[in-house]
Amino acid sequence: MANGLHTPVIHGAARIVISIDAMGGDRGPAVVVAGLADSVAKIPNIAFILHGDEAVLAPLLARYPSLADTVTLRHAPRVVTMQDKPAQVMRHGIGTSMWSCIDSVKQGEATVAVSCGNTGALMAVSMIQLRKLPGINRPAIACLWPSRNPGGFNVMLDVGADIKAEADDLLQYATMGAAYARNGLNVARPRIGLLNVGTEDHKGRAELKEAHDRMAHAAEAGNFDYVGFVEGGDLPSDRVDVIVTDGFTGNVALKTGEGTAKLISDLLREAFGGGLLSKFAAMMAIKPLKRLQKRIDPRRVNGGVFLGLNGTVVKSHGSADSTGVSAAIRLAHQLAHSNFIEGLAERVASAERAAQDAKHEDPVETGSGSTPSP
Numbered sequence: 001m002a003n004g005l006h007t008p009v010i011h012g013a014a015r016i017v018i019s020i021d022a023m024g025g026d027r028g029p030a031v032v033v034a035g036l037a038d039s040v041a042k043i044p045n046i047a048f049i050l051h052g053d054e055a056v057l058a059p060l061l062a063r064y065p066s067l068a069d070t071v072t073l074r075h076a077p078r079v080v081t082m083q084d085k086p087a088q089v090m091r092h093g094i095g096t097s098m099w100s101c102i103d104s105v106k107q108g109e110a111t112v113a114v115s116c117g118n119t120g121a122l123m124a125v126s127m128i129q130l131r132k133l134p135g136i137n138r139p140a141i142a143c144l145w146p147s148r149n150p151g152g153f154n155v156m157l158d159v160g161a162d163i164k165a166e167a168d169d170l171l172q173y174a175t176m177g178a179a180y181a182r183n184g185l186n187v188a189r190p191r192i193g194l195l196n197v198g199t200e201d202h203k204g205r206a207e208l209k210e211a212h213d214r215m216a217h218a219a220e221a222g223n224f225d226y227v228g229f230v231e232g233g234d235l236p237s238d239r240v241d242v243i244v245t246d247g248f249t250g251n252v253a254l255k256t257g258e259g260t261a262k263l264i265s266d267l268l269r270e271a272f273g274g275g276l277l278s279k280f281a282a283m284m285a286i287k288p289l290k291r292l293q294k295r296i297d298p299r300r301v302n303g304g305v306f307l308g309l310n311g312t313v314v315k316s317h318g319s320a321d322s323t324g325v326s327a328a329i330r331l332a333h334q335l336a337h338s339n340f341i342e343g344l345a346e347r348v349a350s351a352e353r354a355a356q357d358a359k360h361e362d363p364v365e366t367g368s369g370s371t372p373s374p
Contacts, residue, residue: 015047015070016336018329019110021101022052023079024117026319030060032116035325036071037064042326043333049110051076051100076100080117082318086124093125102129105311111336114303114328116316123161123306130311133345135352138162139308140173141247141315142180143254144331148238151185156235158247159254159304165246168352170194170211171218175351176307176344177242178224183340184305184331185241189223193230193240195249204229211244222351303328305335312341 020036022029029052036048047070050057054075061067076097080089093099098117104110106129115122123139132139142157157177158165165173174192181190194212196204201212212229219226227240235243235253245253306313312335316328 015045016112016333017047017049017110018332018336019049019101019104019113020051020329021097021113021115021117022050022057023076023097024115024122024318025316025325026082026116027321029056031320031322032325033057033060033064033067034322035320035329037066038322038326039329039333040066040070043330046070046329046333048072049074049101049104051097051104052079053077053097074100074104080121080125082118084118084121086118086120089118089121090124090128093121098122099125099129102126102311102313105313106130112312112314112332114314114316114325114332116318116320116325116328118318119160119304119315122313122315126306126309126311126313130309130313133308133310133341133348135345135349136172136308138165138169138172139306140169140176141250141304142177142307143250143304144184145235145243145254145257147236149241150238151187153185154235154237154241154243155181155185155190156243156245156250156253157307158245159250160247161306163246163248165207167207167210167214170207170244170246171214171352172308172348173244174215174224174226174242175218175222175348177244178222179340179344179347180305180307180335181241182223183338184335187241189225190241191225191227191239192219192242192244193227193234195235195243195245195253196229196231199229199231201229215244218351218354221354222347303331305331307344310341312336 020032022032025032039046049072051074054073057073061071061073076095078096080093080096080098098115098121101113101115102125105113139161140158141161142155143159144153145156146152147154155177157173178190178192181187192215194208194215196208215226230240230243232253234240304315306315314328314332317324320328
């Protein structure tokens with residue numbers, strides 16, 4: 001195990017190096033370090049740069065001999081709390097574990113950053129240090145949603161980076177979400193759905209109707225299939241692979257889904273723990289119940305990915321335990337291994353050009369009789 005600025009793990013065997021903010025989560029750095037140990041046991045050729053207070057982290061790392069040759073400890077004495085405002089962190093974030101974590105990606109020391117910290121602050125720091133990819137209007141946070149698809153998940157974005165989204169933004173989300181599904185879920189040609197209050201073409205706000213038309217024209221250039229409007233009930237379905245929406249709606253849906261999964265788990269526990277017969281029934285059904293618990297366990301899908309930045313950042317849930325941290329690291333490793341950022345800006349630009357070309361060819365679709373400016 002190394003500390004300070006010396007990072008020998010980067011220069012050894014060909015490893016994917018992941019930068020970890022150890023200090024930002026609700027449960028403290030102990031669960032983060034335990035998540036690293038779990039990841040090392042499951043993922044070959046992985047290394048970490050761990051950012052945080054050395055006096056706190058060194059004793060925790062000493063508990064796991066398996067981390068001795070895989071973790072570089074980078075001292076960062078300050079912590080971004082959940083109460084800190086993004087604007088404050090933008091101005092005074094240097095010296096925090098979050099800032100140091102993102103800086104390792106900026107400097108090319110690590111391929112992906114993972115943090116359990118304050119979402120708004122993490123996006124602000126990532127925007128400052130990594131910058132947006134060329135042509136991207138607004139970055140988005142993408143999450144994995146349990147579904148009936150063969151891979152078990154759908155992608156949904158945005159789930160909280162920005163509460164607004166215009167038609168241009170929604171089209172970019174579709175292209176970025178498709179790239180994520182190809183590289184994160186191994187879906188060769190993702191199916192995109194645009195979240196709305198109904199599937200009929202006449203429903204929804206003006207920006208949704210415009211995005212609906214433009215996505216259909218951009219599908220070939222974006223290497224995806226557009227299935228049209230989808231509703232809330234389609235989020236876990238096998239009708240789509242990627243659901244596109246604005247950050248306000250997406251975040252409400254995400255938190256509702258997490259709360260519902262916890263409610264089902266709690267109700268099942270109460271139902272099977274109520275009496276002798278209930279406990280006997282639970283014993284008989286223990287294997288199906290474990291399969292169900294695993295399927296709806298939010299820790300398995302822990303990790304929102306910041307898309308549209310010149311670097312990959314995975315936001316782990318603030319209350320994640322070691323299993324959740326390990327899941328976020330596994331996702332980060334998969335994205336780093338696939339190099340999905342490369343070519344993303346060009347794919348987005350190609351999709352937008354295709355949509356603009358179609359707009360010029362058929363100006364009536366815009367709702368005006370004149371050809372719009374590029």
